[in-house]
Amino acid sequence: MIDLLWLIIALPLASAIGLHFFGRFLKEPLAGWVASAAIVGSFSIALAAAIPFIQGGEHGETVLLWEWMPAIGANLEILWDPLSALMVLIVTGVGTLIHIFAIGYMHGDERFHRFFTNLSLFAASMLILVLGGNYAMLFLGWELVGLCSYLLIGFWFTRPSAAAAAKKAFVVNRIGDFGFMVGLMLVFVTFGTLSYTGVFDRAGDELTTGLATAIGLLFLVGAAGKSAQIPLYVWLPDAMEGPTPVSALIHAATMVTAGVYLIARSAVIFEMSTAAQVTVATIGAATALVAATIALAQRDIKKVLAYSTVSQLGYMFLAVGTTAYVAGIFHLMTHAFFKALLFLGAGSVIHAMSDEQDMHKMGGLRKKMPVTALTMGIATLAIAGIPPLAGFWSKDEILGSAFGRGGWFSVLWIVGLITALLTAFYMTRQWVMVFLGEPRWDEGQKPHESPRVMTIPLVILAVLSIVGGLINTPFAFGLEHFLEPSFELVDIAHPPDGWGAFILLAGLSVMAGLAGAAAAYLTYRQSPESWQGFEDGFEPLWGTWESAYNVDDVYGRVIVAPGKKAAEVAAFDVDLPVIDGAVNGVAKLVRNIGEWTRPLQTGFVRNYGALFLAGTVTIVIWIVVGAG
């Protein structure tokens, strides 16, 4: 199977290339099925190749494809270990469902085949990211998924807002990449290579605490960009300009989790720096809380999910910062199930409501769209942390691990607990606003359930959202055993031992979830006037949340506007008048000297030039010979 691993990347890549050149000759759904078949192929190969890990005892291996930049030990090579296998299975598994959903969702788009070209390219890029056997290849995938994200956010490029959002996403990610790149340079000068094995095997000998902290924090900058953490999360809400399957695949289930993967993959480095761990966990917890508060007050169905994603990614950062790597990856997986489901469900609703995204204009959709309502309801309970659904197990393991580590992490645990309450509230609010109550639709809306090609992926994801958490419970740590070989060099943090502690901690988080859900249900089940009154009661806080703390505005005023001003000053007040002015000034001076020596004037500027050159030559020879 190892020999076929390259196909995992090659299949979607071939699909992308094929569709790029020949996609326009395919009738509409065919391009979508080609892309879907490719990713199904990748999934099948990955599943077959992962069997040894499931059986246990295998540590994984590296397969060289070809030399890329050997001067820095960066080759195109695949690392196949439990961690990369799991990531591949998530990407291709959830990816398959989203591809199929998109065939229905993108129906009628004039650039249908182009959409699937980009989707296939994204799949290939993401697989490069998680399969790469060295940091350079991770970075290759990292940037390529950024490219695909740019292309797909701006897919409807005639909308200025979509084009601006695409650019914003790429530029903000580049700020993170800057940190990541400096981190890579530091890794290279330290180890002389960028390959995982080369770095991890020698980390204990070569790394000082200071160096590990520096690398860890620089990686965190990169991860914060890609995974939308404070202070670089601002691009993700705007990224909702892309088609909804894109939001589900790239901006919820896969690409945005790359930062979590980066930190988990670099566990050996973070192991050596408590400072880096604490920073990661704190950023994660803070992001989780801040984004949750913003999500409370959003009216746009996708914006709620966008901030929710930021918040849930915060949980994952909290986990990996706590060194609860398995819990972090576990939550990454369950989140991929229920958040992809939520986005696709939202897509189904938007599809049904003729592109309406304002939840104030929805309501009562449960009867019209029973499958969407039911599956989204399941996802809502899952993300709210209601047992025994998937989100409960993974979130609880994160919170328990933070609690177990104690000290500052106990504070982060409380933050996580509050966030759990808020999460349950805003998700229930969304579900109730959309599916219950009286219709508040605009004139002419005729909502309908989506076609099978869209609802079947919803149902499968709903099943996964129910049972997906069972692979790692205190009753059976399946995932932990599966991932163990990937983390054998580090100590993984765990929740406190014992059933008493488990029941106490789980009880607290379940209570938080139930309280949030109940409060939202009771509030939003009532008339719109009533819940408007409830929201107004929180002013001015509610308005601040609704406007996302005005962070975009602040960034605009503090960074973008002064930056543009500085560029204008450099270009128009320095470059032209000062630097170029000096050049032209010298030229003028030479001409004036020519004026004084009128007898020598011949009327050709070139002759002055020649005279000038001759003089210079003489002077320089004189200096050099004199000095020599």
Place this chain on the structure above:
Amino acid sequence: MRDEISLAVRIRSDISHIWRYEPRVAEVLTALILIPVVAAIVVALVPRSRKELHLPLGIALSVIPLALAGYLFWVFEPQVDMQFTEFAMLYEPWGITWNVGMDGISMPMVILTTILVPIALAASTSITKRTKEFVVYTLLLEAGMIGVFVSLDLFVFFVFFEAILIPMYFIIGVWGSERRVYAAMKFFIYTAFGSALMLAGIIALAAMHLDQFGAPAFNLADLLALDISAGAERWLFAAFALAFAIKVPLFPLHTWLPDAHVEAPTAGSILLAGVLLKLGTYGLLRFNLLLFPQASVDAVWIMGILAVVGIIYGAVVAIVQPDLKKLVAYSSVSHLGFIVLGTFALTSGGLQGAVIQNFNHGLTTGALFLLVGMIYERRHTKKIEDFGGLQKVMPIYAGFFLFMIFASIGLPGLNGFVGEFLVLIGSFSTLPVLAIIAASGVILAAIYLLWAYERVFTGVPDKEENKVLSDLSVREISLLAPLAALVLLLGLYPNILLDKIAPSTEAVLDYVEATTDYQVPEPGRLADVFVASGEDE
């Protein structure tokens, strides 16, 4: 003390044989220089009345050097020695020799030249006035550019170096836009001023050779044997560096470049950015590092700072340029900064990155100028504000543009990344602070290019002139496609070049190490130093 010096000289002569003549293949490089000259003569012989023949004939003939260069690339061995060398005494009393050869540093530049000339010519179908002269000048320019890169005799090098100015002066001055005469004159005088200093330096070197060995010499290998005092070495370094810095151009000597680009016709811009600027970076690497190793080591910080200022400054100024061509011109200032930084980083990664970036920047920036030229032919404007929504009417054009933008931004998988990343990683071990600042250039590149793309291509086309634009023709696609293919090839498999570059850059490094007290830092060892000095806890 005396012993140490003589030891150094002995080591020099041990290593410097690399750049010395050893006959191997027939006079293939001389042929490579002469073919464009002959082609120019052939085109010149076609009567003016058959003006429709000049350009096609020129394009067809310019494919011959490309084919020959391709063959040379094929047989080029990844080894330290100069290849395809030729040697003949031209003028014994002055010690001027015809000594040409190719190594991993010059080979990519020769290939690039022969690739870009046919493309530049084929992109010039809109030139209708005095087509014959245009084709002749372009072919002569090609001969000069090849000559510069293969010359190992400084006198001959200088002659080519200067000779290039003349055709380029006319290409800008005759076929340029409104302010062409101003731009051409500025380009000519500015760069000629720099050359004058270098000429003085070259003469001084020959005089020293006369002084120390009883005969003047201009041959690089002979000049490497010179014993130059520290003071003179510094002055000579400065004279050469200034000439090359103007060509690069290095901040703050760059202001001739935007003017020249904006006024130059498309072919002029492609060759100017693609090849002529590289004369500067090539010269720094070939001549400054070898002839003045100690001064180079001493000047690492000055050159590095200027390079990094150029990277940031060029990018910042590019952000607000209202003219597409000016934007690309300033992006060159920024990108060439990486090459200079890599050169003076004096590490394997830095030098390899510098050389491959020389090549890569020629491809992507050449392509970007080609693209700007294509839209200029349609709309007769290069102002960003005149466009908008072009992706809707010209999707293929938009696709190529975006592809080249991402190559220029340094997206891994495309060519621009390889050079930049090697430079950054390579310079981080010797100039960490500068490398970090330079790395922030990747943010700025994304800003100025993607913002420009947004304004030109996205949204709904709102101006009537833009709604009726035709997408690329088959001819135009056939010009861009090979460049795009190379961009991808070099992004994914840079080893095709790096393999052949590495021995030569390693030889330069070895030489610098052998002749100075400079040591290329080993990975790991340097990190200790870096952390020990930065960690006061």
